[in-house]
Amino acid sequence: MTPTVVLSAEGLTKRFGKREVVSDVSFELTAGEVFGFLGPNGAGKTTTIRMLVGLARPDRGRVRIAGFDLQHDFAKAMSHVGCIVESTDLYPYLTGRENLLHFARMLENGAESRIPELARLVFLEGRLEDRVATYSLGMRQRLGLAQALLGEPDLLILDEPANGLDPAGIREIRQLIRHLASDRGLAVFVSSHLLSEVEQMCDRVAIIHRGRTLALGPVRELLERRGAERLLFRARPAERAAEVLMPFGRDGAARVEGEESVSSDVVRERVPEALAALAAAGVLVFGVERQASTLEEIFLEVTGGETV
Amino acid sequence: MKFVPLVENETLKLLKRRRFRVALLILIALNGLIVFAQTQSRERRPRRDWRVESQERVARMQNWERSGRLPQTQLRWVRFEIARVQYHLDRNMDPEAISGPIFARAFANASSYLLLPLLAILFAADIVSSEFAQGTIKLLLTRPVGRARVLSSKFAALALAITLTVLLGGIVAYLFGGLAFGYRGWGAPILTGFRLSGETFDAAAVRALPLWQDAFLAFGLAWFAALTVGAIAFLTSVVLRSTAAAMGTMLAALIAGTILPRVAPTWEAQRYLFVTNLPLPDYYSGSPPPITGMTLPFSVVVLTVWALAAAAVAYAVFLRRDVLA
Numbered sequence: 001m002t003p004t005v006v007l008s009a010e011g012l013t014k015r016f017g018k019r020e021v022v023s024d025v026s027f028e029l030t031a032g033e034v035f036g037f038l039g040p041n042g043a044g045k046t047t048t049i050r051m052l053v054g055l056a057r058p059d060r061g062r063v064r065i066a067g068f069d070l071q072h073d074f075a076k077a078m079s080h081v082g083c084i085v086e087s088t089d090l091y092p093y094l095t096g097r098e099n100l101l102h103f104a105r106m107l108e109n110g111a112e113s114r115i116p117e118l119a120r121l122v123f124l125e126g127r128l129e130d131r132v133a134t135y136s137l138g139m140r141q142r143l144g145l146a147q148a149l150l151g152e153p154d155l156l157i158l159d160e161p162a163n164g165l166d167p168a169g170i171r172e173i174r175q176l177i178r179h180l181a182s183d184r185g186l187a188v189f190v191s192s193h194l195l196s197e198v199e200q201m202c203d204r205v206a207i208i209h210r211g212r213t214l215a216l217g218p219v220r221e222l223l224e225r226r227g228a229e230r231l232l233f234r235a236r237p238a239e240r241a242a243e244v245l246m247p248f249g250r251d252g253a254a255r256v257e258g259e260e261s262v263s264s265d266v267v268r269e270r271v272p273e274a275l276a277a278l279a280a281a282g283v284l285v286f287g288v289e290r291q292a293s294t295l296e297e298i299f300l301e302v303t304g305g306e307t308v
Numbered sequence: 309m310k311f312v313p314l315v316e317n318e319t320l321k322l323l324k325r326r327r328f329r330v331a332l333l334i335l336i337a338l339n340g341l342i343v344f345a346q347t348q349s350r351e352r353r354p355r356r357d358w359r360v361e362s363q364e365r366v367a368r369m370q371n372w373e374r375s376g377r378l379p380q381t382q383l384r385w386v387r388f389e390i391a392r393v394q395y396h397l398d399r400n401m402d403p404e405a406i407s408g409p410i411f412a413r414a415f416a417n418a419s420s421y422l423l424l425p426l427l428a429i430l431f432a433a434d435i436v437s438s439e440f441a442q443g444t445i446k447l448l449l450t451r452p453v454g455r456a457r458v459l460s461s462k463f464a465a466l467a468l469a470i471t472l473t474v475l476l477g478g479i480v481a482y483l484f485g486g487l488a489f490g491y492r493g494w495g496a497p498i499l500t501g502f503r504l505s506g507e508t509f510d511a512a513a514v515r516a517l518p519l520w521q522d523a524f525l526a527f528g529l530a531w532f533a534a535l536t537v538g539a540i541a542f543l544t545s546v547v548l549r550s551t552a553a554a555m556g557t558m559l560a561a562l563i564a565g566t567i568l569p570r571v572a573p574t575w576e577a578q579r580y581l582f583v584t585n586l587p588l589p590d591y592y593s594g595s596p597p598p599i600t601g602m603t604l605p606f607s608v609v610v611l612t613v614w615a616l617a618a619a620a621v622a623y624a625v626f627l628r629r630d631v632l633a
Contacts, residue, residue, distance in 0.1 A: 047632070050630070050631065050632065053446075053450045054449070054450065055446060055449060055450065055630065055631040055632070056630035056631065074452075074454060075452040075454055076452070078450060078451060078452040078453075079452035081450070083450050085446040085447075085450065086443070086446065089443030089444050089446065089447065090444065090447070091442065091444060092442070093324055093325060093326075094320075094321075094324060098320070098324075102317050102320070102321075103447065105313035105314065105316060105317050106313070106314065106317070106448075106451040106452070106453050107451065107452065108452075147447070151452070
């Protein structure tokens with residue numbers, strides 16, 4: 001059985017004046033997967049998310065949620081979505097329960113009955129009668145998540161869910177998201193500028209930069225594609241090794257990484273040759289290993305070195 | 309999707325805010341202050357026979373009229389007052405009689421062009437902009453509810469809040485007025501429909517109504533004026549997305565409306581401004597219109613057009629605009 005496509009974005013394009021902030025962005029989300037949407041601030045992430053949830057109208061392209069076109073069937077499409085767009089802003093002068101009731105009233109009947117269960121899920125049972133103004137950021141974030149789950153959505157869209165949380169809070173959110181996807185079969189769309197976050201939590205990832213998708217695929221595949229090619233030479237002296245290795249690197253470069261390590265992009269076929277050259281130059285080689293590349297490096301490479 | 313729960317939401321948000329309590333306090337404080345001031349001034353200057361006093365007043369005003377030093381606008385008002393007091397004297401009625409119900413009735417007139425519009429602005433100015441300021445607009449518009457329904461529910465809640473405020477205003481005025489001047493007298497006849505046609509006083513339209521009926525109509529008109537202001541403030545809230553900016557704009561408009569007829573009474577076009585048309589209950593009790601030639605039906609039509617146009621623009625903007633803030 002092919003997995004059901006819950007969200008599909010086709011050729012989303014958005015212009016502000018003459019500047020195109022999102023250009024032809026396309027992807028699909030299937031049930032049960034966590035999809036990471038990665039990019040530096042200002043890359044067009046937020047604008048894309050706003051188009052996904054109907055806050056902004058795309059100039060070109062379209063969004064389908066659970067088979068419904070977002071522009072033509074807004075209410076039907078959105079009844080399958082729970083979302084937090086850019087920080088969890090709730091009504092500070094209402095209590096946690098009043099906030100949840102408020103959003104439950106905007107859904108089909110029965111959403112109110114899920115409030116106790118959701119409050120347990122996000123560990124807020126004890127504070128539901130307090131005004132949100134008295135909540136910590138982490139509590140607001142969790143209440144926001146409860147709000148997003150009120151309508152039993154098939155798709156969860158979370159914009160920077162880890163923003164402003166402490167490490168423990170981040171881990172909680174991460175576990176919750178994994179649980180929702182794996183055990184309840186939700187499709188979860190997570191935007192982030194934190195690579196480690198995405199790496200640990202997502203099945204697939206899209207890297208967006210200057211409004212364009214630069215890479216799209218399973219996290220593992222993206223990692224392997226890069227890692228297979230980069231080698232780390234344990235050799236001494238490192239400076240001399242780098243000089244020798246330079247012509248062998250595909251990009252004509254070798255980088256000194258430490259006292260005894262040099263990394264270079266040497267293709268498999270030329271490794272014996274490179275080792276012979278090192279030996280001839282009197283460099284002591286203690287080992288060669290594949291360098292485990294991280295999303296961060298992929299990111300740096302595809303975005304041309306811009307930091308996140 | 310049912311509409312009532314949406315209105316419930318919006319009403320709840322309006323009433324739970326501090327500003328609604330502030331509005332209530334303003335109503336109470338203002339009414340209390342006016343009643344207190346009136347009783348004080350009455351004590352300072354105990355009334356003699358009202359007949360003598362009224363006759364003296366007519367004589368005084370006739371002197372002013374003859375002096376030729378009065379500007380045109382005040383002259384109109386003085387002529388009107390002379391005729392009104394004289395008419396009451398002729399029928400052996402005290403033109404300045406006061407009671408709790410009369411005080412409440414006067415509140416409708418006094419509050420229609422400033423206080424009630426002000427409170428309507430207080431509610432309406434932040435009804436959409438506060439959602440933008442808090443960021444909750446993003447939650448509100450990502451529910452399975454169309455934008456038009458969201459906006460309609462806000463309009464309905466605003467109308468409810470304004471209605472409630474006008475009602476409470478009347479009740480508070482009656483309670484305070486009654487405390488000072490007695491609670492009885494809703495059935496007393498009241499003379500209404502005075503009109504100045506050209507330079508002469510026109511008594512043809514004057515008729516006696518039981519006070520409660522007259523008060524009901526006056527409050528209805530004040531309510532309508534406040535609703536119109538609410539609709540326009542609503543528009544500024546949608547367009548400007550900032551409560552302070554919306555409130556500032558509306559206050560400036562209100563102030564202009566109270567100043568313009570005084571400083572430029574001959575500028576005819578101001579009759580099409582909404583602020584000039586706000587004192588609807590005044591027409592009803594027969595005070596001269598702000599600009600010669602304006603009538604109650606005219607003002608009602610002008611206000612209706614303003615309210616509908618404001619609502620139309622508010623919808624058009626709200627439905628189309630991208631939410632990016």
